Amino acid sequence: MISPASYRTHPSPFESDLRSDGKRMTPQRKKVLSLFEEIGSGIHLSAEEVHSKLTSSGEKVSLATIYRTLRLLVKMTFLNELDLSEGGNRFELLSHDHPDHHHLICIRCGRTEEFENNNVINAGKAAAKNFGFKLLESSLNVRALCPKCSNK
Amino acid sequence: MISPASYRTHPSPFESDLRSDGKRMTPQRKKVLSLFEEIGSGIHLSAEEVHSKLTSSGEKVSLATIYRTLRLLVKMTFLNELDLSEGGNRFELLSHDHPDHHHLICIRCGRTEEFENNNVINAGKAAAKNFGFKLLESSLNVRALCPKCSNK
DNA sequence: TAGCGTAATGAGAACAGTTTGCAACGAGGG
DNA sequence: CCCTCGTTGCAAACTGTTCTCATTACGCTA
Structure with missing residues (x-):
C-alpha cells in the first residue's frame, strides 16, 4: 500500500516545460489550461470567454492574467491561436494528433x-x-x- | 480635332457602380482608389498606411474617411480585405484576373x-x-x- | 447656372480588445 | 522556513476601428 505522503505529483508536460524555462506553475495557469482540457480540442474560446467561464465557476483570475497565460500557452504550443476575426481572437487546445x-x-x-x-x-x-x-x-x-x- | 470642352469624363467602373447605388464620387474616394491602382495589386496596405501615404504626398484625407472608404471599396469588390492580423487588417487591389x-x-x-x-x-x-x-x-x-x- | 436635398467629410470622442506598470503576493529552491 | 524573483491584480494606457455631429459639397432639377 502506498501512503498518501509518498505520492509524487507527477508533473504534467506543461509543468515541466514551464520549470525548464525558469517559469512557475501557478493555480491560475492550471485553471486556464484545465479549462481547455475539460472542454476538449476543437472548441474555440476568446479571452473574455475563458475569463467568464472561470469566474462563473467560482474561480477568481484577472483578465490580464488570462491574456498573459493565453499568450504563454500559445508560445509553448499547448494552445493554438485563431484569427477568425470579427471581435477578438480565439484559442483552442492544440491537439498534436491532428x-x-x-x-x-x-x-x-x-x-x-x-x-x-x-x-x-x-x-x-x-x-x-x-x-x-x-x-x-x-x-x-x-x-x-x-x-x-x-x-x- | 476635338476641343477640350467636348471631352466627356468617361466614368470609371467605380464611379458608375457608385452612382447606381445613390452614392457619390468624391475626391477622397478617388484618391484612395487611385493609390491602390498606382501601387498595383499584390501589395497590402493597412488603413494607417493608406492614410500616411496620402498625407505625405500632400493630400488631406481624414483617417475616418479612409476607414469608411476602405469598407466601401471592399463591399464593392474593388479591394480585398486580408486578416493577416498582428496589428491591423490590410487591403489590396482585387485583381479579377487571378x-x-x-x-x-x-x-x-x-x-x-x-x-x-x-x-x-x-x-x-x-x-x-x-x-x-x-x-x-x-x-x-x-x-x-x-x-x-x-x-x- | 443657381438652388437644394442629402450623402460624405473632418475632428474628436467613444469603444472593444489587449497590453503594461507597479506594488503586493507566493512558488519553490536552499 | 526564508528569501528571491517570477507572477498576479488592478487600473491606466494603448491600438485599431467606429461613431457622432456639425459642416461641406455632389449632382439632380429647374
Whole structure:
C-alpha cells in the first residue's frame, strides 16, 4: 500500500516545460489550461470567454492574467491561436494528433466547423519551399453561410 | 480635332457602380482608389498606411474617411480585405484576373508573398459542401519565417 | 447656372480588445 | 522556513476601428 505522503505529483508536460524555462506553475495557469482540457480540442474560446467561464465557476483570475497565460500557452504550443476575426481572437487546445486543421466559418452566426485536408497542408509546404520560407503553420479560413443562415 | 470642352469624363467602373447605388464620387474616394491602382495589386496596405501615404504626398484625407472608404471599396469588390492580423487588417487591389490567391507571411518582419493553388480552392469547396455551407471565399494563410528572419 | 436635398467629410470622442506598470503576493529552491 | 524573483491584480494606457455631429459639397432639377 502506498501512503498518501509518498505520492509524487507527477508533473504534467506543461509543468515541466514551464520549470525548464525558469517559469512557475501557478493555480491560475492550471485553471486556464484545465479549462481547455475539460472542454476538449476543437472548441474555440476568446479571452473574455475563458475569463467568464472561470469566474462563473467560482474561480477568481484577472483578465490580464488570462491574456498573459493565453499568450504563454500559445508560445509553448499547448494552445493554438485563431484569427477568425470579427471581435477578438480565439484559442483552442492544440491537439498534436491532428495538427493542421482548418476552419469553415459562418459569417452571419459565427458557427465554426473544422476540417482537415492534406492538399492544403501540402500547398502550404510547397509555397513555403518555393519562397525559401520556413513553415510554421498554415490555416485555411473558409468564409461561408451555414444552412440556417443561408435561407434567410 | 476635338476641343477640350467636348471631352466627356468617361466614368470609371467605380464611379458608375457608385452612382447606381445613390452614392457619390468624391475626391477622397478617388484618391484612395487611385493609390491602390498606382501601387498595383499584390501589395497590402493597412488603413494607417493608406492614410500616411496620402498625407505625405500632400493630400488631406481624414483617417475616418479612409476607414469608411476602405469598407466601401471592399463591399464593392474593388479591394480585398486580408486578416493577416498582428496589428491591423490590410487591403489590396482585387485583381479579377487571378481571384483566389493565398498568403505566405513572415511572422517576424511581415514580408508577405502570394501564391495560388487550385487544391486549396477545391478543399474549401469540398468542406463547404460537406457541411452544407454556402461558400463565399476561402483564404489560406501560411505563417512562416522568411529566409532573412529564419537565420537570426 | 443657381438652388437644394442629402450623402460624405473632418475632428474628436467613444469603444472593444489587449497590453503594461507597479506594488503586493507566493512558488519553490536552499 | 526564508528569501528571491517570477507572477498576479488592478487600473491606466494603448491600438485599431467606429461613431457622432456639425459642416461641406455632389449632382439632380429647374
